[in-house]
Amino acid sequence: MKAKAITLNDIAAKLNVSTVTVSKALRNHPDISPATTKLIKNTAEELGYTPNIMARNLSARKSNTIGLVVPKIAHFFFGSIIENIYDIAFENNYEIILTVSQENTEREKKHIQTLLAMKVDGIIISITQETRDYEIFEIVKRRGVPIVFIDRIPQIENINSVAINDKNGAIKAIEHAIKLGYKKIGHFAGYTNINIGRERLLGFKEAMERNNIAINPDWIIEGGFGENYGYDAFMRLYKQNNLPDLIFTVTYPVALGVYMAAAEVGLKIPDDVDVICYGNAKVQNFLSPPLSCVDQPTDKISRNAMDIILHNINSQDLVEPRNIVIETDLILRGTCTKFNKAT
């Protein structure tokens, strides 16, 4: 049933030329005369020839493929990055092999091994929240496969990275709020053992201190990056009757949790409690009120990561590691645009 695939050989046989001639012709090698090239291409088309990339790569020792490892797909931030990377790869005639770790370290390690086994020319990775063991990255390095870390960066020497200036983004948000008149500001901080959590908290603190605003430790709550955490944290403060005037959340789902909790207890945003979050998503425009945020430009991340990887792949000798830091933008919508007195 399975129609045997047409090979170079089949074309060669039919045309009474050698395989090499066919191979060269199909790749527009100048060796071959325009006439034969044309002839060969035509019969290839006619026979329905598809090259066998496996064989080609094996022989050419190059895969024209870049491995991508992300913790999640169905998530606006990663979804955008992936889409951008695919587009850039397509423009450059590269294939992307995407793998998803689902925030699981073991799976991440396995995926990297698979990518190596597939002989990808380079790897772009955003590590899981749990990744602590960096041995696998050493292996990648020893293999001579270029790797660039995006967004979540492990603490290793001499690596390529494209990070967001998270701390500064937080500072921008908080300083804006302070200028508005806010003093009672809380922060739902996610996990601070992750760089994004850590940096955002750091930025929060720095902005507060710089402006001589007292930090109330009760208002800094750690615990997660999802809706339910935002909901829980808000409810805890609410029950203690100890809500700040403004809550700065580490991610936008956390802010969603706050919206939900506030609605449940009948508190109005932004009048009773105000909110601003880290991370942009289209739907924030459609919340009521529209949610202001610190935007991380995903296109710049993708662009830079691909630049670095392509550059590394295409240069013969060692390339100096590059560490790009991308600045965020403050996007003001319906929240955090004016000072609302405490509840």
Add this chain to the structure above:
Amino acid sequence: MKAKAITLNDIAAKLNVSTVTVSKALRNHPDISPATTKLIKNTAEELGYTPNIMARNLSARKSNTIGLVVPKIAHFFFGSIIENIYDIAFENNYEIILTVSQENTEREKKHIQTLLAMKVDGIIISITQETRDYEIFEIVKRRGVPIVFIDRIPQIENINSVAINDKNGAIKAIEHAIKLGYKKIGHFAGYTNINIGRERLLGFKEAMERNNIAINPDWIIEGGFGENYGYDAFMRLYKQNNLPDLIFTVTYPVALGVYMAAAEVGLKIPDDVDVICYGNAKVQNFLSPPLSCVDQPTDKISRNAMDIILHNINSQDLVEPRNIVIETDLILRGTCTKFNKAT
């Protein structure tokens, strides 16, 4: 600089055995004694051996790889499907090669060709909105590569498909609304040359007719699947002072557009105008009011598609094409839960 990768041969040389023995041992072939197997595995580990999948696949004439073609990634529906498929593939020791057509026919065709060239064992695809030329699918078929279409299904004989019963989903929503007491119901219908648009409109009409409710053609507006279309359509009706009591939108972004427009002109949902949409997304819970919808169970799509493809790959002889239709669920949240008199 590039450390040459360890091969079977290197291991064989070091151990004074043949390549074959190593190859077999690494694959737990019963031929090899437990002792040698163990020894070989250890040295492989020690040397940091990674198999060359290219070579393996070329030799084994099987890639353990499934190609996936989708129009979009950064989109809740496809994001979920992709993530599910990756999970199932991982459980089954398959790799996924994901490609993104970006709703572009040419790109789609090219991707399929690449997948064939990569010798994927099967293809799962959701075609673009523009795909009209089905020749490429004939080619796939002739190659003997199993293919299953999901969600967006072309009109071809004898294909595997996993579709959503879109029409029925629409009927469920509209009949629910009618039971509530709604009669003045509009439909923002997207493009009806796409099966999802067509089917949903069909369902809308059927439910109305079945219940003897007059259909007002002014309230059926075609034009797109995104926020701006929802916004525009709403505004048009609003300016004509001709708003229905309930709007059923073809996708959830369209509903978002409605939310935005309504807020802008000071109309309250659900009291002034009510809304229900097709397609579920987590954030709908966080809108105000939470948006009710017809849910398309993405996990079932993925599960079924993978079942079919795996089954086709693993059976020697021709398998009867399967056409799965998945039923939707009505998820009621803050909208479309009670009848609100006309504006």
Add this chain to the structure above:
DNA sequence: CTGAAAGCGCTAACAT
């Protein structure tokens, strides 16, 4: 239980 031989489909290097 182990290995020698052959070949998957292609390309690079070296003739002719």
Add this chain to the structure above:
DNA sequence: ATGTTAGCGCTTTCAG
């Protein structure tokens, strides 16, 4: 301009 030779790294017979 075209062809010959060799080999990429692995697996599948088939002999020992």
